[in-house]
Amino acid sequence: MSDTASVAGRLESAPKEGRSLLLRWLPGGWGRKSVIGIPYLFLLLFFSLPFFVVLKISVSETEGVHFKDLFDFADGTLTLRLKLANYIFLGTDPIYLDTYISSIRFAAITTVICLFIGYPFAYFMSRARPTLRPVLVMLVSLPFWTSYLLRIYAWKGLLDDHGVFNNLLLWLHLIDDPIKMMYTPFSMTIGMVYTYLPFMILPLYGILVKADPSLLEAAGNLGATPWKAFWLITVPLSKAGIVAGSMLVFIPTVGEYVIPELLGGPQTLMIARVLWDEFFNNVDWPMASAVAVSMVGLILLPLVLFNHYQRDTRLR
């Protein structure tokens, strides 16, 4: 009896002992403190603190080139002065509102097109010969390693008025005048789909390749057509991949700057471009800061939804 108790005791204490040994890097737990502290401090200093600077500047009054302090202590009273004019302007000026809506719309359209192209793509990849699959995956991820800027620039050469596509169509006498493709919503959407398509394909492939083929077989045996089995079994089982891929496409596209700048035109309003113009062209730092703060909301909303969804599926 006492024997079993001591064995159980030893088993329980074993992992604890292991952990305490590993923690004995340096006296007084300094190893642990620096492992956590150094990266934490770096990111606090160079990621969070700067954001609070932005938050402060977005509500600061300017005095020439200097920003006034938010807190003012005089005559025994502490006053906090927040200049909300920038935010009020953001909320009332239709241009900003239009730009937000347009950013969300372009991001949503890009996500849907990526899903439409990417889902069958990932599905067929996962059904390819097992020996072929690693090559297919590598071919999807290889463009990641080449410069993203250069790949977007490449579309300029394809879609330009004197670009490859127009020259080809002219040469084939399919058209008489070049089609205007560059600097339109079309060219920008193509650039965004092209850039973010692998972000949709890879998580979907990861889920689809693990799908159990015997489920489809069972559905077939029970009389379902392949098409019906696909909709009733494969698609619902890959929901996590659809959600993850859509997030990975939507979040970067909604705040994208380079693609709208290189491939977009006057009709393609994107919020990141507005921020850039406020900062670099209008040199209105408080306004640019207010736009930045409001952009965070644009990113947070889908993230919260995503977390909510993940918790939901875990509970189930």
Added chain:
Amino acid sequence: MIGRLGRYWLIAGYLFLYLPIVTLIVFSFNESKMASLWTGFSLRWYYAIFTDDQILSAVGISLKVAFAAASASVLLGTLAAFAMVRYRRFFGRTAFIAHINAPLVVPEVITGLSLLLFFVACEELFGGISLRGLLTVWIGHTSICTAYAAVVIQARLSAVDRSVEEAAMNLGCRPFQVFYLVTLPAISQSLASAWLLTFTISLDDVVTTQFLNAPGSTTLPVLIFSRARLGLDPTVNAVATITVLLVGIGVTIASFVLVRQERRRAQAQAAAYRDAMLAAQAQ
């Protein structure tokens, strides 16, 4: 197994992914200044690159920054990965994880703007000295790249078998020896891929760099971006071709080395296991 539709879909998809890169390369050998009308084969744009001081100095700066940012972010990312995987409970762990992941989702215009305004505030605080330049670009890149490095290393670290570490400790290794002899070799592959990934991210970054750089620290992407904005420029095509070539060679060599290392490690493991079995049988 995938039918005709599947095959066509895949071929069309890969065409879509590779067509722009291929045309970029083809037109870098074009003689005409019109970057999309083929007039004849020529290497003049390559010659133009190697006589273009702007490009050459930008390449040097980019490589310097990318090397420094990748090294720093792998170091910070390793620490962060250890903190997340090995320390299940510490004050502010949720906030820590949020901090590590935030740069992955926050748009770069926000990261760049906030860092710039922060550095401007620091400059005022320190009495008007100018901070902007290589240092600020490096810090900006490092804070973005750390997130990617941490994700890559964390994935590998959480798969490391803790019992091997415990065995090493039972055999008398001191904690640092355990790290150096057991943990580090086990995660070395992920450290290498994290370094390569962050190196390419830094080498590719336009937006944050544009906010943080000063006239003396123009990186290659910033230069390319300013030229690409003005229109088509055949030197950009030539630069692109050289990068694609270098990346291709780099990825091939890296994967080759990694595969060989993996095989060697598996062989060593199998040998050790065999020896242990033989020893057990002999007893």
